[in-house]
Structure formats: structure tokens, C-alpha cells
Amino acid sequence: MMSKTTTFAAFLVACAAFSAHAAEPAAAAGQAKADAVCAACHGKDGNTPIDPSYPKLAGQHRDFLTRALLDYKSGARKNAIMTGQAQALSRADIEGLADYYAGLPGSLQVALPK
16 A cells, blocks of 8 residues: 555656646747747857847746746737737747747856855
8 A cells, every 4th residue: 555655756756747748749839939930039049149138048947938928928028029029929839938948958157256
């Protein structure tokens, strides 16, 4: 007989596996959208933007990317370029882009004070 702790741990493992599997199609769709729309400014790999003022998207947290795009779309976050880009995105596009960029290796580094 399994203990409650063992049962709960097995449940968590199953949820994580399901979540990772469910995100795969969204990330594939996100890659297609990223290649078509985002790569021109943020770089094909999400790490090489065309301008230093443009953010690196690779490796960012999924929740952060989703919220940022939704806020650009709603107007809660202001940026002339991104507001226009986000207007054309569906919720599925936003989730796919977030999945895709969150799954890429990021090149962001934290500079600690000396």
C-alpha cells in the first residue's frame, strides 16, 4: 500500500510530465510565430536583438513573457512597436511564444556589485 506522501509525489510527477507534453505543440507553434514575427528584432535565437535596447527573450520566465505580451495587447504596458505587434497576436499565439522563448537557453547574466 502506498503512503499519502508517495501517492502525492507520484501525482506531482504525472502532472509535470503532462504539463511538459502539453506545452510541446504550443512551443512548436510559438517557434513558427517567433520566426515569422519576432526574430527580425529579437534575433532568431532570442538572444541577439538588433538593438541593445531590445530585450533578450530566450530563457525568460513563461509567466513573465505571457504577462508582458498581454499587457502590450491591452495597452497596460506602453511601447509603440510592441503594442502594434501584440495587437495581432491571439491568446494561443502569446502562450506559444511564451512556451517557446522560455524553453530556449538564455544568455542573460547578473552583474553583481564588486
